[in-house]
Amino acid sequence: MAPKYTLKYFHIRGLGEPLRFLFAYGGIDYEDVRFTFEEWPALKSSMPYGKVPVIETDGEDLHQTLAMARYFARQLKLTGDDDWEAMLCDISIDTVTDLRLQIVAYNFEADEDAKEKKKEVLVNETIPFYLEKLDDDVKKNNGHFVLGKLTWADLVNVAILDMLQDMMQMSFTENHTNLKGIMDKVMAIPQIKEWVEKRPKTSF
Known part of the structure; x- marks a missing residue:
């Protein structure tokens, strides 16, 4: 069974959008959870290093946009041939x-x-x-x-x-x-x- 992903980010494109583009391109199913800047202070302490985007999967919160994007890009064979x-x-x-x-x-x-x-x-x-x-x-x-x-x-x-x-x-x-x-x-x-x-x- 394919992993379940939840993307947690502000209600903007920002750093979440590269991940959303990769998900869209690869047909990867995910839940797009968004919150406002006003809601952020109450959520910040629950996020790794107090930063987003975060991808939750299998009960684990992952962070660092480009590291996560690079992982999905590898899965989709988009990182080059070598x-x-x-x-x-x-x-x-x-x-x-x-x-x-x-x-x-x-x-x-x-x-x-x-x-x-x-x-x-x-x-x-x-x-x-x-x-x-x-x-x-x-x-x-x-x-x-x-x-x-x-x-x-x-x-x-x-x-x-x-x-x-x-x-x-x-x-x-x-x-x-x-x-x-x-x-x-x-x-x-x-x-x-x-x-x-x-x-x-x-x-x-």
Whole structure:
């Protein structure tokens, strides 16, 4: 019998969405448990290291998004054909993670003056730099982030970039046709398309 999975996360896409994309792609059945930021303080102490997303299975709570995503990607044969290809996938995902951390730090900055300074750097320097590099990566890899074929880097990166551009309220693909191509390609995968059409509507 297949394991039963419960994904516990905020009522946003955020870091939960890469896992939801992988579940959708692989047809993996799971329960999507969501809670609000207001409910979080009462739940935090029950989560490993006080963080989410968490996947509960067989009475055990697992954490660390990319470690869990990598596990499911291996099950779905999406990590490449050998250790070298697996590393290239990791590099691409870690690169997008670098961008994500900077945008999230800006978004949750409480000091308005500091937030405005972070936004200026992000919009004028950081985001354009990353988008140009990522666009080049997709161009060099035959319309994918790595290896010229579908990998978990495509699913994870598209889930994150789609969320980040909504968080920043700006398009990441308007001037980056290769990036637009891979985002459209992933969103058109039947299982992903079905998930995106039915998922709860959230800001990011």
